[in-house]
Amino acid sequence: MSVGAVRPKSGLEDRPQVAQPRAGRGPWRAARRRRRLPFVALGGLLVIVCVLAYAYGAVALGDRVQVLAVARAVTAGQAFTAADLRPVSAAQDPTVQLIPADQATQVVGRTAVVPLLPGTLLTPALLGDAAFPPAGKVTASVAVKPGQYPQGLAAGARVSVYVTANPAGAAPAPATTSAPASSTPARMQAVVLAVDLAGDGQGAVVITLLLDADDGGRLAAAAAGGVVLMQTAPGGS
Known part of the structure; x- marks a missing residue:
C-alpha cells in the first residue's frame, strides 16, 4: 500500500466502546454489602445487650453481702455453737441490721431470745436473754401417734x-363403754414450735406447742391418747 492511501474501515471503529467492569466491583458486590448490614446491626445490638447485662449483674452482686443465718433449729435460751450458724448471701438493706458472716466468733456462746428456725437471718435483736415464752403463754410437749396429727x-x-x-x-372407762355425749373434747389454739420425728422411742412423735397458760394445765391432764391436732389456715380460728 502506498503512502497516503486511504485505509478502509472495518466497521469496528464506529461501535461505542463499553467500559469493562473492574475485578471486584459490580452490582453483585453492592447487593452482598446490603445483605450484610442487618447482621452487622444485630451483632452490635447483642454486644450492647451483653454489656448492659454484665453491668446490671455487677451492680446487683455489689449490693449483696455475706451474713449469718441459722443452720438448724435453735430454742429460746439456747447458746449458739458454730454448727448452728452458716454464712449466706443477702441483699444489703440499710433498714435491716444483719450480722456479718465474719462476726461468727462473736455470736458463738450468745443465747437466742426466741426460738429460731433454720434459714433465719440473724440480727442483734435476736441475741440476748431469753424472752420466751411471751407473757401469758407456755410451752408444752405432747407425744402423738399417726392419726392424731396431720402428716407433714x-x-x-x-x-x-x-x-x-x-x-x-x-x-379408765372400760373399752366397751361409750363415752357420754357431754364429754366433748376441749379445743385449744396453739402454734407448733418443733416436731421431733424421733419421738419417744415407742412410735410416737413429740410435738412442742406454744399455747395459752390457762390451756397448759388442760393439756397436761389429757388422757393417754386423748390428744388430736388439726392444722388450721393462717389467721383462721
Missing part, C-alpha cells in the same frame, strides 16, 4: 388441739 406438720404451723381430760384418780 412443721414448726410454725397453727393447730387446733382437742383434748379429752382424764380426771385425777378416776379409773
Whole structure:
C-alpha cells in the first residue's frame, strides 16, 4: 500500500466502546454489602445487650453481702455453737441490721431470745436473754401417734388441739363403754414450735406447742391418747 492511501474501515471503529467492569466491583458486590448490614446491626445490638447485662449483674452482686443465718433449729435460751450458724448471701438493706458472716466468733456462746428456725437471718435483736415464752403463754410437749396429727406438720404451723381430760384418780372407762355425749373434747389454739420425728422411742412423735397458760394445765391432764391436732389456715380460728 502506498503512502497516503486511504485505509478502509472495518466497521469496528464506529461501535461505542463499553467500559469493562473492574475485578471486584459490580452490582453483585453492592447487593452482598446490603445483605450484610442487618447482621452487622444485630451483632452490635447483642454486644450492647451483653454489656448492659454484665453491668446490671455487677451492680446487683455489689449490693449483696455475706451474713449469718441459722443452720438448724435453735430454742429460746439456747447458746449458739458454730454448727448452728452458716454464712449466706443477702441483699444489703440499710433498714435491716444483719450480722456479718465474719462476726461468727462473736455470736458463738450468745443465747437466742426466741426460738429460731433454720434459714433465719440473724440480727442483734435476736441475741440476748431469753424472752420466751411471751407473757401469758407456755410451752408444752405432747407425744402423738399417726392419726392424731396431720402428716407433714412443721414448726410454725397453727393447730387446733382437742383434748379429752382424764380426771385425777378416776379409773379408765372400760373399752366397751361409750363415752357420754357431754364429754366433748376441749379445743385449744396453739402454734407448733418443733416436731421431733424421733419421738419417744415407742412410735410416737413429740410435738412442742406454744399455747395459752390457762390451756397448759388442760393439756397436761389429757388422757393417754386423748390428744388430736388439726392444722388450721393462717389467721383462721
